[in-house]
Amino acid sequence: MINQDLYTAAKLLQEGQVVAFPTETIYGLGARFDDPHAIKKIYEIKGRPSNNPLIAHIATLEQLSLLIRDTPTPEQYRLMESFWPGPLTLIFAKHPNVPDEVCGGLDTIAIRMPDHPIARDLIHETGVPLVAPSANPSGCPSPTHHQHVNDYFGEDLYCLNGGFTKVGLESTILIFKDNQPIILRPGAISREEIESILQQRVSLSQPTHTPLSPGMMYRHYAPEAQLHIAQTPAEIQDVLDQYQHQPYPLGLLLSDQTIHALTIPLGVQIKSLGDKSNLEEISRNIFQTFIAFDHTEVEHIWTEEFPQTGLGLAIMDKLRRASQKE
Ligand code: TXA
Ligand code: MG
Numbered sequence: 404m405i406n407q408d409l410y411t412a413a414k415l416l417q418e419g420q421v422v423a424f425p426t427e428t429i430y431g432l433g434a435r436f437d438d439p440h441a442i443k444k445i446y447e448i449k450g451r452p453s454n455n456p457l458i459a460h461i462a463t464l465e466q467l468s469l470l471i472r473d474t475p476t477p478e479q480y481r482l483m484e485s486f487w488p489g490p491l492t493l494i495f496a497k498h499p500n501v502p503d504e505v506c507g508g509l510d511t512i513a514i515r516m517p518d519h520p521i522a523r524d525l526i527h528e529t530g531v532p533l534v535a536p537s538a539n540p541s542g543c544p545s546p547t548h549h550q551h552v553n554d555y556f557g558e559d560l561y562c563l564n565g566g567f568t569k570v571g572l573e574s575t576i577l578i579f580k581d582n583q584p585i586i587l588r589p590g591a592i593s594r595e596e597i598e599s600i601l602q603q604r605v606s607l608s609q610p611t612h613t614p615l616s617p618g619m620m621y622r623h624y625a626p627e628a629q630l631h632i633a634q635t636p637a638e639i640q641d642v643l644d645q646y647q648h649q650p651y652p653l654g655l656l657l658s659d660q661t662i663h664a665l666t667i668p669l670g671v672q673i674k675s676l677g678d679k680s681n682l683e684e685i686s687r688n689i690f691q692t693f694i695a696f697d698h699t700e701v702e703h704i705w706t707e708e709f710p711q712t713g714l715g716l717a718i719m720d721k722l723r724r725a726s727q728k729e
């Protein structure tokens with residue numbers, strides 16, 4: 404049985420509107436993959452550069468044939484079997500019928516099968532794959548709750564409510580170049596998990612090269628305050644010890660362990676990322692805490708480094724991008 408909200412959302416999509424919906428990673432801003440007019444609206448609403456392509460979301464493997472030119476390789480099949488539905492996005496040669504608007508001028512298409520009942524039911528009910536970037540204005544932290552989407556775009560944008568998302572970070576994006584797997588965007592599926600399925604080393608795309616993934620060119624996910632990443636708790640303690648002399652409101656975005664290790668003067672705004680040994684918890688909290696800081700007067704936020712293994716790779720990627728100067 405499909406509920407009234409899902410029915411309304413599917414109808415809006417069929418009529419060429421844009422609708423926000425939850426996935427297991429973050430909320431997406433969706434349109435039918437075959438509706439260039441609606442896709443243009445997505446770019447407009449987000450203020451997104453038109454050369455930054457979208458991810459297509461499918462609910463069944465049969466839908467792949469609408470989107471891709473060639474049969475997937477055995478390696479791609481193994482990854483789909485292992486991680487779909489789930490937060491792994493794979494890059495394929497695109498089917499000639501896919502509108503150019505989806506792919507930002509590239510001849511490839513990014514695809515994943517989301518692991519969220521609302522996302523999948525919405526795709527089923529609409530009857531076609533949905534393209535969906537994150538439901539945030541370009542550059543802002545990604546939304547992990549329907550309230551974030553409402554705050555960003557107002558009540559006029561129809562959003563299916565799913566509460567907080569389970570993962571809180573975007574999907575991992577993987578491409579094969581000359582049969583070599585390369586992570587274009589670290590995300591919710593770790594490099595180690597992919598390597599264990601492929602039994603092959605997976606490399607990371609180097610930010611200095613011409614980006615294979617156009618979205619990686621931009622400063623990203625940033626809170627309004629300037630984010631600083633400290634290498635040690637002592638570095639943060641030094642900042643705090645000089646705090647009285649600073650004119651600006653200061654925020655801390657740290658693990659519970661680091662918060663407890665510091666002597667923090669009154670007036671500093673503290674937000675916890677959670678238990679440092681639980682990187683899933685840290686991942687879930689990043690965007691939500693960025694957004695929470697945007698509702699304060701804080702101008703500088705200090706955060707810490709996390710180990711770059713497992714989910715730590717994606718966590719550090721988000722923190723680094725957010726800390727870049729404009
Ligand atoms: O978890 C996610 O992936 C979320 C949810 C909504 O599914 N979506 C998401 O979409 O993060 P977005 O638009 O915020 O990020 C898509 C990224 C961009 O960096 C874009 O450049 C890259 O995917 N991308 C899309 N198509 C591509 C392609 N053909 N080749 C390389 N990168 C591509
Ligand atoms: Mg995004």
